[in-house]
């Protein structure tokens with residue numbers, strides 16, 4: 001499931017999807033084990049790592065750079 005949202009990083013409308021388990025783990029590693037990650041969505045544009053909390057575009061951050069490579073590899 002994806003949602004179309006205006007990505008503040010891309011500056012255009014993009015498809016967002018919920019974080020997968022690896023991405024959730026990475027966010028928890030950065031923000032703390034108790035950080036709630038089940039309503040976080042990420043931009044699926046190539047090279048864009050922006051994620052935000054559902055309904056709160058201001059509550060956003062970027063995934064670690066390693067997820068750029070994973071995304072590119074999965075697309076081949």
Ligand SMILES: [Zn+2]
Nearest residue numbers: 007010043048
């Ligand atoms: Zn984006």
